[in-house]
Amino acid sequence: MLSRRTLLRLSGAAAVAGSLPRLAQEPVAPDYELEIAPLTLELSPRHRLKTLAYNGQVPGPLLRLKENQPVTIDVTNRTDRPEVVHWHGLFLPVAVDGSIEEGTPPIAPHATARLTFTPQPAGFRWYHTHTMAMADLTRAQYGGQHGFLMIEPRDHPGRYDQEFFLALHDWRGHLLASDDGAMNPTYDAATINGRMMGAGEPLRVRPGQQVLLHILNSSPTEVHWIALAGHDLTVIALDGNLLPAPRVVPMLRLAPAERVCALVKMDNPGVWILGEVRGHVQAAGMAVVVEYANAVSTPRWQQPADLLWNYQQFTGAPPGGEAAESPTVIPLVFEANFRGHGAMEAWTINGRSYPDARVAPLQRGRRYRLQLINRSRDDHPLHRHRHSFELRSLGASLTAHDAAPADLHGIIKDVVLVDAQTHMDLGFMMLFDYA
Amino acid sequence: MRTRCCLLLLVLSCLPALARAQGNYEIQVYGAETVPPHTLIVELHSNFTVQGGKDTIDGVYPTNHQEHETLELTEGINDWSEVGFYVFTSEQDGHGVQWVGDHIRPRIRVPDSWDWPVGVSLSTEIGYQRSVYSPDTWTWEIRPIIDKAIGRWYFAVNPALERTLHGPDVTQGLAFAPGVKISYDFTRVVSAGLEYYADYGPLDDFVSTHNQQQQLFAVTDLNVSPLWEINIGVGIGLTGTTDHFIVKCILGRRFDWRRHSPVD
Numbered sequence: 001m002l003s004r005r006t007l008l009r010l011s012g013a014a015a016v017a018g019s020l021p022r023l024a025q026e027p028v029a030p031d032y033e034l035e036i037a038p039l040t041l042e043l044s045p046r047h048r049l050k051t052l053a054y055n056g057q058v059p060g061p062l063l064r065l066k067e068n069q070p071v072t073i074d075v076t077n078r079t080d081r082p083e084v085v086h087w088h089g090l091f092l093p094v095a096v097d098g099s100i101e102e103g104t105p106p107i108a109p110h111a112t113a114r115l116t117f118t119p120q121p122a123g124f125r126w127y128h129t130h131t132m133a134m135a136d137l138t139r140a141q142y143g144g145q146h147g148f149l150m151i152e153p154r155d156h157p158g159r160y161d162q163e164f165f166l167a168l169h170d171w172r173g174h175l176l177a178s179d180d181g182a183m184n185p186t187y188d189a190a191t192i193n194g195r196m197m198g199a200g201e202p203l204r205v206r207p208g209q210q211v212l213l214h215i216l217n218s219s220p221t222e223v224h225w226i227a228l229a230g231h232d233l234t235v236i237a238l239d240g241n242l243l244p245a246p247r248v249v250p251m252l253r254l255a256p257a258e259r260v261c262a263l264v265k266m267d268n269p270g271v272w273i274l275g276e277v278r279g280h281v282q283a284a285g286m287a288v289v290v291e292y293a294n295a296v297s298t299p300r301w302q303q304p305a306d307l308l309w310n311y312q313q314f315t316g317a318p319p320g321g322e323a324a325e326s327p328t329v330i331p332l333v334f335e336a337n338f339r340g341h342g343a344m345e346a347w348t349i350n351g352r353s354y355p356d357a358r359v360a361p362l363q364r365g366r367r368y369r370l371q372l373i374n375r376s377r378d379d380h381p382l383h384r385h386r387h388s389f390e391l392r393s394l395g396a397s398l399t400a401h402d403a404a405p406a407d408l409h410g411i412i413k414d415v416v417l418v419d420a421q422t423h424m425d426l427g428f429m430m431l432f433d434y435a
Numbered sequence: 436m437r438t439r440c441c442l443l444l445l446v447l448s449c450l451p452a453l454a455r456a457q458g459n460y461e462i463q464v465y466g467a468e469t470v471p472p473h474t475l476i477v478e479l480h481s482n483f484t485v486q487g488g489k490d491t492i493d494g495v496y497p498t499n500h501q502e503h504e505t506l507e508l509t510e511g512i513n514d515w516s517e518v519g520f521y522v523f524t525s526e527q528d529g530h531g532v533q534w535v536g537d538h539i540r541p542r543i544r545v546p547d548s549w550d551w552p553v554g555v556s557l558s559t560e561i562g563y564q565r566s567v568y569s570p571d572t573w574t575w576e577i578r579p580i581i582d583k584a585i586g587r588w589y590f591a592v593n594p595a596l597e598r599t600l601h602g603p604d605v606t607q608g609l610a611f612a613p614g615v616k617i618s619y620d621f622t623r624v625v626s627a628g629l630e631y632y633a634d635y636g637p638l639d640d641f642v643s644t645h646n647q648q649q650q651l652f653a654v655t656d657l658n659v660s661p662l663w664e665i666n667i668g669v670g671i672g673l674t675g676t677t678d679h680f681i682v683k684c685i686l687g688r689r690f691d692w693r694r695h696s697p698v699d
Contacts, residue, residue, distance in 0.1 A: 174547035188548065225698070279696030305697045340620045341658075342584025 030074040030114065032063055034085065036107075036129075036145070037078040043171060043189050043285065044199035051143040052079060052129075058194035059167045059218070060127070060147025067122040067151050073115045075107055081131070082106035085115075087149065088257060089125035089240055089414045091431055092117050092386055098130045099385040101355070106131075121388070122153035123240025124214045124259050126167075133220070137173040137185055141220040144169050144194065148216065151240070160212035160263060164203050166192050166274075168226070168254065168286060170219045184378075185221055189285050190276065196285030197275065206293045209266045217254035223379065223417065225277040225309070227251035228290060229302040230268040235314065237261035241388060244316025244410035251277055253309035255381040255417035266292065273301040311394055316410030327369040327427055330359055334418070336376035347376070362430045372416075373398065373423040383415045389428035391416065396423050459484060459498070460505045460523040460535065462652065462670070462683045464591045464616035464630050467554025467582045469544050470511035470689075478664065478687035480505040487678035496567055498678050502526040503535075507687075515546045519560075525568060536569075538562025544580075554582045561600075571602030576612075587620040589628070596638065609638045612648075618656065627655040630668065649673035652683065662689050 039053040054060025065071050077083040084106045086098030094102045096117045107113045119125075127149050133140035148165045169192075173185030189196060205211055213233070217224050227233075227250060236246045239259050252260045275287025282301075289299045336345040349357040362368060370389070374380055375398060391411040398421045418424050459482045470476050480503070487498035502525070509519040519542070523535035544556030560576045575598045582591035593614040599605045612635070618628025630652040636642035654668035664687030672679045 172548060174550075277696070278699050279694070280699055303696050303698075307698045338620075338623045340584070340587030341626075342589065342620075343586040 028072070030072040031065075032061075032071070032073045034060065034073060034075045034147075035078060036076065036083050041144070041194060042199070043191055043194065044196040047171075047189050047196060047285075049138075049171060051138065052145055054127075054145060054147050058144045058146075058169075059165075059216075060145070062148040062150060062165055063127070064150045064152055065119040067120055067153055068118060070116060070118045074112055075115060076112040077107040077109055080109050082108055084130045085127050086130035086385075087117070087119075087125065087127050088383070089123070089149075089259075089388070090117070090151070090386070091120050091388075093432065094386070097386050098127075100130050102385060104130075119149075119151045121241070122151045123237060123242075124216075124261055125149040125151055125240055126216050126218070126257075126259065128218065137175070141218070142171075142173055142185075144171065144218070146216070146218040148214065150214070159210060161209040162205065163212040163214060165214045165216070166288070167194070167216045167218045168192060168224050168276075169194065170222050170284075170286075173221070187222070187284065190222075190281050191285050192275070192288045195288070197273075197282065197287035198289070199285075200288060202271075202289035202291040203274065204291050204293065205266045207266055207269050211264045211266055213262045213264060214259065215252065215254060215262070216259045217256055219256050221256060222281075223253065223255050223381075224281065224286065225251050225253050225307050226274065227277050227304055228264060228274040229272045229300055230270060231264050231266070231272070233262040233264055235260060235262045238314065238411060239388070239413040239415055241412035241414075243314050247314055249313070250308055251304060253307070253417075255379075255415060257381060257383055257415040258413075258417070269295055271295050271297045271299045273299045275301070277304050277307060279303070311391055311411060311416075312406045312408065314411050315391075315406070315408040318407070318409050327367040329369045329371060331371040331373060332359070333373045334376055334380055336378060345376075364430050364432055367427065367429050370426045370428070371423060372418045372426065374418040374420055377420050379417055379419045381415055381417050384426075384428065387428050387431055388412050388414045389416075389426040391424070392427045393425040394422075397421060398423060459501075459678065459681055459683075460503045460525075461507065461521065462630075462632065462650075462668070462681070463666075463685065464614040464632075465556070465558065465578065465580045465593050466591055467544055467556040467580050469515060469517040469542055469556060470509050472511045472513050473691065473693040474511045475690045475692060476507075476509045476664070476687055477690065478507040478509070478685055480507060480683070480685050482681060482683045484678050484681050486680040493570060494567060495570055496525075496527065496530060500527060516541070516543045518542070519558075521562065523564060523568075533568075534565070536562055536564030536572075552583075554580075556580045566602075569602070571599040571604050573601035574599055589616070589618045589620070589626070591616040597634070607637045611635045611638050611641070616654075618654070624658050625655065626658065627653070630654050630670075632670075645675050647674050648677050650677055650681070652681075663687065664689075 034054050036052055039056055040048055040050050041058055042048050075085055084098050084100045084104055094104055096115045098104050127147050129140055129145035131140045133142050170187035170190050172188035175185055232248050232250060234246045234248050237243060254260055269292040272290045273287050274290050276282040332349050335348050339346050346353060391408040394406045394408055461480045462482055482503040484498045484501050489497050489499045491497055504524045506522040507519060509517055511517045519540040521538040525535050526532045538560050540558055540560040542556055542558035545551050558578045563573055566572050576595055578593050578595040580593050595612045597610045597612050613633055615631045618626045620626045632650045634648040650670045650672055652668040652670035654666060657665040666685040668683045670681045
């Protein structure tokens, strides 16, 4: 196991500080404590379910950490199964990152692990369980084990008067074997911050305020479109990373694990609905009331006529000088192989499924370009553990060969949705050696 | 997405007195799923008896070369129930196109949220058919339905019980009329398998094998779209009193009555 000093040395230019997992040698009190324990969650007065949660709430508590300032968090697992917490979007060594496939040790049942790390980079991140649900659609990420993580920068992006953290989630998934073999779950309920429409407190605002929304899609499988009736949204960050320039949009699209930070000028007094743009999802509960001070009326919704979103709209200008080093290109071909209407499709990367799917070891400090080629019939999200990446080209169709890909600059993310039958290029620098 | 068009039904409630006439109006093994709420499925069952009974017996028309067209309308009530309605017709040389009868079939199922390892539902069907096509004019049926998809394999069992309410068999009590299906997904679109239909007679006193109704169909289901159901099969009679050779086809279209926003 790596010592903290060794890790600090290894992290080098990436400025990643790291870790002392599971130790109780330090007598000091932790900065935060997380307890994983069973909870009966009330989505609405008519919808209750038993699940696991952090500190008895869904989402778990908002953890505000300071960039580059070491933090200690005690995680107690009061369940009968091993647990692991993934700090999504942080540049962390594997010992504490929580990506259990890469080697983070799990927290044993009824044990406490002390995690110490130095959070970086600044921005809107999140934490969630990294246990596997397998065929049980009530466990792991299906069970709503997630919370907000805000890594405070030295300077806040943009001025705002009030901020809200909102998590989108889908509950009670069922696999319908009558579907096409992809066996995507359908869900009985959908929530914002664990509450169905009308069951939670409204977001209370005042006219003239500048409100900053931090929206997380913690759904295990579903892409969501979100709009605030009567208002536009000014997107300033994707996955917690500032954009080259703010962009005004009528709605947001969030793939699973994606985050969007958007400013809203509260200049249209009334009682409005912030919710899923698609009617059947909003009807399942994914909406919250936005209530201006002294406004009394039935919440209003204005139905958009189209689903509008693309990553290209956030691109910046090309940088003045390209990096001297050419990146190493790594093609990754996604395919979903039909295995019958009574089975999940077998997903492969370059013809192999995890854990057999591997690429040549990457080297710390080198630049790489991932070519994501999605030959499946489904749009597919992808997350890079412990790194961010830059979207470099986007949306080239695998079938329309005359369609030129869009070149992108300055869009830094850690999750991306690769549309079916398209390819996308991501650039990144390797921050760590393989453990 | 695919529609389980493969789940073909069998309505043996039209079966009249054993070994005397058959009711090949709707030949299908039910799957456990029900139609979603605010959704209507319109199905046309086309069954042609290539080789069947050739004699009129006790006023019941022979089945040979009868073309049966059955319109089935099934509306989803909620996530766990539906109701189906049938209009049976028959076309045959010398008799023209004739209305045969109507049935109604409510059905409930175990909701998905119960997470049972197999699909389970229960339907009941009651209806009338004209005596020239079936001596038993009023019949009732209760049909447990169990199904399971495992990888490329699909299994369904319908151990149905029938009761004649009006007609010669009214004193027979409950008759056992199972249907079984097994199929294999060769591709995402093409599935194929076997369907078995039988009527063994009264539960407490099965009739002789010769007088039982037993049919075996080779079928294919084409999962071309979530909106469409296509099932084609050819069947043979396994006993002396069963129609010898039948061709069947089901064409279904799903209509969604839910109010959708423009982006749904």
